[in-house]
Amino acid sequence: MSKETLVKSYDTLRRDVAARDRGLREKVMTLEEAATLVSDGDHVALGGCTLSRTPMAMIWALIRARKQGLTISRSITSTEGDLVFASGLGRKIISSWFSQGIVWGISKVMRHHVEKELAEFDEWSHMAIGLRFRAGAMGIPFMPVRSMIGSDVARIRGDEVKPMNCPFTGERLMALPALNPDVALIHVQRADAYGNAQLDGLQFMDIDIAMAANKVILTTERIVSNDQIRRAPDHTRIPFFTVEAVVEVPYGSVPHECYGQYEPIFAQLDRYAALTSKDPVAGAKQYLDEYVYGPKSWPDYLSMVGMETLLTASRRGRVIFND
Amino acid sequence: MTEQTSASIAYTASELIAIMAGRLLVDGQIVFAGVGIPLLAATLAQRNHAPRLTILFEGGVIGPFIVPGELPPSTNEQRCTRRANMVLPSTDVLLLLQRGYIDVGFMGGAQIDRFGNLNSSFIGPADKPTIRLPGTGGGNDISSLTYMIVAMKHEKRRFVEHVDFITSPGWIDGGASRAERGLPMGGMWRVVTDLAVMGFDEETREMEVLALHPGVSFEQVQDNTGFPLRRVPEITTTALPRSEELALIRELDPGRLYTA
Structure with missing residues (x-):
């Protein structure tokens, strides 16, 4: 990352927000229309974490739109990171952890791209990623932290982190640069047409990401009326004025999970692992051809996953409401 | 995995590690657990000698009870939140470490x-x-x-x-x-x-x-x-794994997701 883009200037941040139409307006569009809001080379943050509330349909649409050269940031990266590298959508991923998941072993696709220097995985501690987004959300250029100090995780970040002493106590701290993505992709359970988004269950870093980003592309399991939002404003986590697009995508995180809606589609994840562990290049290409470039539409992709599989995942997803 | 037999009880290396590690946790502690053996060991301790043990996951969960047979693939899925006292943003659960609320971190x-x-x-x-x-x-x-x-x-x-x-x-x-x-x-x-x-x-x-x-x-x-x-x-x-401990582990992980 060049030094100019490590921390966005406060002038730029304020100017970008000021330039956006922040009035209450409808923003409902298709995945394809939303994809045009992302430019090649943008820094795109992904909401969710590991196999949870991954904005998979939107990533899928960006790959299909042949976007290139994105820098991706996410708390913890799973199969979506593999697809970003394998498709050429992005060449750099900023994250604390990157693999499919411990039950599938180390991602061969991640290993292939990083070890062959075809792409970069910039490693930060999990809390460091979170505090970078939080600093971005707070409109300040850095955040001090008491971790990453003394480790090689900090050492290999070079000039991207700065050891500092507290101006009040003199204690040793690590200064982390703010992260203000150009675009945030966030998948939620429900939102209204204006972009007021309500989240169930685990929030991960999504609220900070939304506030830090220059604009949010929301995908949502369903669009609800503004009246429904106003009946429970305490459940609204992302305010409409951060949002530029609202796309209704049922099962929009498949094959990952969406809290209270559906669990991960383990059959798809097992198939993906089997394909890519044999040959990370050919396996990922086959998966992309079959499931990303092949289908006519997102519902067409879901048909390939299968009705029975989706219903089972949904039944398991709703179990938490019985506890 | 070769099974070792001591007395009449057979167990795998992973089961042994989970049992021995779980015994180190003390009732009333707040433990920040990673996925896999740590999650299993902490759950074992919670159901065994440490009922007031509070488990935290970095996905943003305070005090869940893992459901047997429904182990999460990471610390960031809904299976981690069952009957929890609180879910919160992952940055904030990690900040509890910095504030000093956590007695022990536990990972592979x-x-x-x-x-x-x-x-x-x-x-x-x-x-x-x-x-x-x-x-x-x-x-x-x-x-x-x-x-x-x-x-x-x-x-x-x-x-x-x-x-x-x-x-x-x-x-x-x-x-x-x-x-x-x-x-x-x-x-x-x-x-x-x-x-x-x-x-x-x-x-x-x-x-x-x-x-x-x-x-x-x-x-x-x-x-x-x-x-x-x-x-x-x-x-x-160390004392041999007891049959109750092994039974609990196998109840929690019947598919041997973590203990294969």
Whole structure:
């Protein structure tokens, strides 16, 4: 990352927000229309974490739109990171952890791209990623932290982190640069047409990401009326004025999970692992051809996953409401 | 996995590690647990001797009860939240470490050295790795800010003189070096393997064997370690896994997702 883009200037941040139409307006569009809001080379943050509330349909649409050269940031990266590298959508991923998941072993696709220097995985501690987004959300250029100090995780970040002493106590701290993505992709359970988004269950870093980003592309399991939002404003986590697009995508995180809606589609994840562990290049290409470039539409992709599989995942997803 | 038989009870290496590690947790503690054996061991302790144990997951969960047979694939799925007291943003649950609410962090390790530093990032040099590992996740934060229990397989390639890369700091170069580097709190407390339980010398911070598992000799532990191990004078032997402990583990993980 060049030094100019490590921390966005406060002038730029304020100017970008000021330039956006922040009035209450409808923003409902298709995945394809939303994809045009992302430019090649943008820094795109992904909401969710590991196999949870991954904005998979939107990533899928960006790959299909042949976007290139994105820098991706996410708390913890799973199969979506593999697809970003394998498709050429992005060449750099900023994250604390990157693999499919411990039950599938180390991602061969991640290993292939990083070890062959075809792409970069910039490693930060999990809390460091979170505090970078939080600093971005707070409109300040850095955040001090008491971790990453003394480790090689900090050492290999070079000039991207700065050891500092507290101006009040003199204690040793690590200064982390703010992260203000150009675009945030966030998948939620429900939102209204204006972009007021309500989240169930685990929030991960999504609220900070939304506030830090220059604009949010929301995908949502369903669009609800503004009246429904106003009946429970305490459940609204992302305010409409951060949002530029609202796309209704049922099962929009498949094959990952969406809290209270559906669990991960383990059959798809097992198939993906089997394909890519044999040959990370050919396996990922086959998966992309079959499931990303092949289908006519997102519902067409879901048909390939299968009705029975989706219903089972949904039944398991709703179990938490019985506890 | 070869099953070991002691008396009439057979168990796998992973089951042994989970049981021995779970026994180290104390009722009333707040434990920050990673996925896999740590999650299993903490749940075992919670259902066994430590009913008031509070488990935290970095996905943003306080005090859940894992449902048997529904183990999560990471610490970030809804299976981690069952009957929890609170869910909160992951940054905020990690900040509880920094604030000081966590008694012990508990995770697995790929590679460890004599001062308890952990590597989960690179095998070989960081700029030209032989293997790019998945990375720190919350490991660096947890090990920087609280006391740690690590559960791992005891193999020479995992127990090395110097880790290739310090992902999660232990006692750094030993002695007072951890505090001198700017990490005044916490540190590596226990390493639990399928052979032994280890701690760290109060002065030098070198790894030392505290207890051997049943049927294991000190020489066997040393042979599987890539650096000279210290041993405490009053070295003990751990109690055999009890059938109730094994039954609980198999109830929690019937598909052997974590204990294969």
